[in-house]
Amino acid sequence: MPTLWRRPRSRRRFYFIRCVLLAASVLGPRGDSRGVESDPLTSGLKLIPEDDSAWQRSLLWDKDVVLRAGFGYKDNVLLSANNPQSSPFFTSGLDLTIFRLPLDGWEFNFTVIGDDVRYTRSPGGLNSEDLVLTSAQLTRYFAQVWRVGADLRYSYVDQVLQEFLVAGGVRAVEAQGNTLGFRPFVRRELSTNWWLEVEAPLSREWWQSPLDSVWKLGGEAIVGFSYGPHSHISLAGGGFYIPHDEWLARDALGNEIPGRKLAIDREIVELKWEHQWDEDRHWITAVKLGFNRARDNGGGFYDYYRYFAGGELRFHTGKWDAKAFAGYSYYDFPVQRVGPPPAPLLHLGTADLNLRLERQIYKSLRGYASFEYERTTSNDPLSEYIYHIGAGGVSWEF
Numbered sequence: 001m002p003t004l005w006r007r008p009r010s011r012r013r014f015y016f017i018r019c020v021l022l023a024a025s026v027l028g029p030r031g032d033s034r035g036v037e038s039d040p041l042t043s044g045l046k047l048i049p050e051d052d053s054a055w056q057r058s059l060l061w062d063k064d065v066v067l068r069a070g071f072g073y074k075d076n077v078l079l080s081a082n083n084p085q086s087s088p089f090f091t092s093g094l095d096l097t098i099f100r101l102p103l104d105g106w107e108f109n110f111t112v113i114g115d116d117v118r119y120t121r122s123p124g125g126l127n128s129e130d131l132v133l134t135s136a137q138l139t140r141y142f143a144q145v146w147r148v149g150a151d152l153r154y155s156y157v158d159q160v161l162q163e164f165l166v167a168g169g170v171r172a173v174e175a176q177g178n179t180l181g182f183r184p185f186v187r188r189e190l191s192t193n194w195w196l197e198v199e200a201p202l203s204r205e206w207w208q209s210p211l212d213s214v215w216k217l218g219g220e221a222i223v224g225f226s227y228g229p230h231s232h233i234s235l236a237g238g239g240f241y242i243p244h245d246e247w248l249a250r251d252a253l254g255n256e257i258p259g260r261k262l263a264i265d266r267e268i269v270e271l272k273w274e275h276q277w278d279e280d281r282h283w284i285t286a287v288k289l290g291f292n293r294a295r296d297n298g299g300g301f302y303d304y305y306r307y308f309a310g311g312e313l314r315f316h317t318g319k320w321d322a323k324a325f326a327g328y329s330y331y332d333f334p335v336q337r338v339g340p341p342p343a344p345l346l347h348l349g350t351a352d353l354n355l356r357l358e359r360q361i362y363k364s365l366r367g368y369a370s371f372e373y374e375r376t377t378s379n380d381p382l383s384e385y386i387y388h389i390g391a392g393g394v395s396w397e398f
Helices: 017-029 052-059
Strands: 063-073 087-100 105-118 128-142 146-164 170-189 194-199 203-209 214-228 231-250 254-276 284-295 304-316 319-335 343-361 365-378 384-395
Touching: 214 254
Parallel strands: none
Antiparallel strands: 063 087, 063 384, 087 105, 105 128, 128 146, 146 170, 170 194, 170 203, 194 214, 203 214, 214 231, 231 254, 254 284, 284 304, 304 319, 319 343, 343 365, 365 384
């Protein structure tokens, strides 16, 4: 089910380190500057020229392009509970980033991330999986303490995912669909390194059968505290309303309620902590804890409570990059059962482990190796699965 159960197999990539560092130095709070000595080599020079064309040519705009190719092996391509099918695969991808530094108060980031996986054995008739993520964000800075902006996002998904469709848990389906989202936001820098951000996301998801298309609208507030370079804590909370196009609401036993389209109310709370352990940024950790609650407009058949926790460790040197992630997610359904009463109430738990190692081979050419593990346990045997993925390849940045 698109709105209840989805874990896209994508990895977050961080491209804006240069932009963030420069923006912080230019737009950060201006304290007492009496202790800053002027450089005789730059004294009297106009560091930001008045000619806008010169800004655009030399200072404001930059880009980053990465091409990737590799091969690997997955031992349960269809996420089957009792009949795993394995296959080697070839993978290729593109990461494109175009950004504008906010030296004059305007910031723009545009990213495209695309991955294509081709299976050599076509398990279950599946030849490939594809994922494309795009984002365009425009931000305006005001008076060093305000920023207002909007984020437009589009994604295309054609992957085997575990979806919540019928009574008795989740089932693997080939999910094919498009998502278009719009997220306006306002952020205010408060005193003593605190900040507050308010968002109002709106998205539309179009899914092919057996999934259903939905709208998603709501609001979210985030309060954060920055206590050091690239180190901060934030707490987010919000609510969303998710009406379906075709699916009907169900009573407590899973029977459809005629004439009533399914709608979900979801509340979220999430705590994040990111910490940089040394001045050279060799070691960085990130931890996330969260809770979700979903309630339907029927008999509670689609209600659930979700608890999740995850931690990531990143290490970086001149030639090496390493990342390790471990997470666990638990779903508790207070109404839906694994079968007719008096069958027990449904619950599911998913454990994830991801390891990735990269090394510079020559200039902008890098090699990588990765390992991924995921396992779901449940009191519904058909919802349980396990898979392993091993992969390696090269990437070229220019």
